[in-house]
Amino acid sequence: MADLPFGFSSGDDPERDKRRDDDSGSGSGANPLGSFGISGDFDMADLGQLFTRLGEMFGGFGTAMAAGKDSGPVNYALARQVASSSIGATAPIADTTKSAIGDAVHLADTWLNGTTALPAGTTNAVGWSPTDWVDNTLETWKRLCDPMAQQISSVWVSSLPEEAKTMAGPLLSMMSQMGGLAFGSQLGQALGHLSREVLTSTDIGLPLGPPGVAAILPDAVENFAAGLEEPRSEILTFLAAREAAHHRLFSHVPWLASQLLGAVEAYAMGMKIDMTGIEELAREFNPATLADPAAMEQLLSQGVFEPKATPSQTQALERLETLLALIEGWVQTVVTAALGERIPGEAALSETLRRRRASGGPAEQTFATLVGLELRPRKLREAATLWERLTQAAGMDARDAIWQHPDLLPAAEDLDDPAAFIDRIIGGDTSGIDEAIAELGRNRDIDGSDSDSGETGRSGGSVDN
Template sequence: MADLPFGFSAGDDPERDKGKKDPGSGSGPNDPFGGAFPGGQFDMSQLGQIFSTLGEMFSGTATSGAGAGPVNYDLARQLASKSIGFVAPVPEQTTSAINDAVRLAETWLDGVTPLPAGTTRSVAWTPTDWIDNTMDTWKRLCDPVAEQISTVWAQALPEEAQAMAGPLLAMMSQMGGMAFGSQLGQALGTLSREVLTSTDIGLPLGPKGVAALMPEAIESLAEGLEQPRSEVVTFLAAREAAHHRLFSHVPWLATQLLNAVEAFAKGTKIDMSGIEEFARDFNPASLTDPSEMEQLLNQGIFEPKATPEQTAALERLETLLALIEGWVQTVVSDALGDRIPGTAALSEMLRRRRATGGPAEQTFATLVGLELRPRKMREAAALWEKLTQAVGSDARDGVWGHPDLLPSASDLDEPAGFIDRMIGGDTTTSELDSAIEAALNEGDEGTDPRP
């Protein structure tokens, strides 16, 4: 992975290495932590004062209860709001224009896909609105990594240190929540000004059925394009509406996406050598100094390692994202192509934005350690286009009836075989119907895990 998850960083820290260069450092007979504190000069009697100081520092976040988890989301929200700054309300005229664009897009989409409209309302969000409406989903995405990291503190310290530093470990866990919350808040504050819609990164971040466009970011995007702003808004409204058709009427899709992200995060393994090195040089007395604490929060002591579980989860996620984005591009192009001349150019612009790792991809890589790119989106779009020509839109969208019916990663490279199976080569219509019927029966028996 090129990017490390939030709370991670790499490289040497000269401040952390000072203790190693100090010739007076070492373990003394009265140092119960076996040299964990530089020079063995730490007086255990200072722990009471340290705990009191830390308690005062944490009291502001602990009282609300929001800081008790692996990520301090109250802090994240505060920092994101501070990063955003003043936000003017969206003018009523702009909101009305977005409503009209979504309604028009829905009408045009009705003619190219049997999936019914999935939007119940359309809104114009400010960056602050985006933070408020997507935070619950970010919690689900970020908690798996943060929870795993928070459990390694006790494992890293020697047994004698664990016996004496119980309260300190709890505080260190809370400090980890503050560190993660700080980086999450800064990242989301930046991302909130860059995303164009609620589904801009391919995940259902916002409430179900709410088509949300971001006027401020759209205005910035339109300034550098040749197309009229009205066409840009309608194009993005159509993409947002198409995403919601999938997420609303393919009930397993959102769960599969988020589960794949969670599986990737839970597959993260931590290199304990970084934590052990930190424990050797760590001096609790430094926590009473705000500047030292800030350095500690930004100090990279975890080195994630790729695992087979992550590799498998990443392939599933990238394939599913590519299929979603490819389908959206196909139906939007079919719906708008003859009506908006710039549709092809706008589609290619967004594809390149995703493929080169735009702000959304970079932020997600920082937060979860995952490059959220649909690497085969072009291949997926080509597959959906050829499938439409071969079997029509009804049979094409019937593929979304069950996850087992979707094209695989290899099908994206060789779409001809999948299309042959769809038109009766290896996979007959009765077999497809049997798979769908089996899925429905499973749900009737109460064993379907979907909410």
């Protein structure tokens, strides 16, 4: 993991002291929100709204505790507010643009019909502004972020010795509230940034938006197209084809979304914290630290609560990386087959997107920051090669039939050796059959021995075949 989950610091940050001085200074560049994880470029005009939100949180803290209410590990109301402030005002999408997006998705779906056995999965084609993207994907981000945030907030508390818990007392609940604010503000910043970068609702390979809704972000597409030589209409059709191809998978492979989100949850649940650091901290624990934001920042930056990778996390990460690579590789294969002879710039556009992913673009960086997982786009090329060769060897029907069950999909090692996987598909995977025959043979031997013993006892000899 190159990036720690949001809310953590590795402790190796030579710029921290400088930022702290900037954030706490009295000059015009001071940032009073630094303690809440909000960067210096935050719109200061929105301070009133944020302080109102903070006042509501502190004002209702006692009531929430008395009622036993839990605001959750992430303050999503704050995340939504910070994201909106980061995005700012956006112009409405013109009707002509909406019509062009609808036409592009319809055309792409028509062409995809000849390159995949999976039927169309889009029921509506829309244009989204950055704000629309945040509003329509926030529910999925909750499912992605909650497991990691919940585990972060609960694991270290549960790991504290009882003495430290007693000393902290009700301040632990306050810390949970503050953690929700910190996570929420960082999530809002990340979503605000990502909303201006993503091209479609499936740009990071996950089904973030509503099912069946093919969404394209015109402003981001315009920025993406700047400097490219291909016509805007071809770029739009290319992106529409990728969006439509993703929706075919997510709509007609019912287990796919749950497998993706399940891998994220499994990764979070496997988190462990080094108890050595916790025990050392407990010996010198001072409850007054919890009331001092600067002391808390210094405490958290020491890396004491830094999660340690575990074998279960490694396995979950491998499953997620492999599945995302297979999705992206399949999309690239069917889109290239559908557009390759119709759009001259398809190869160049595919290569541009490949480089965008391989360089760790904003989507990968944001995913790593929010969820604590770093995707390895180097596997995308291997996955595309596997699907292309399988299509040539077995045809698109056999290729797409593999999505019927997760156990049929290529494993991580198959991406490095696609020939063996393709041979199994073409010749039929007989490993299960061989095992069944061997088991049947063992059962027959046992039955035969019993039968022979019985016949011998009755007739004094073996059965004459």
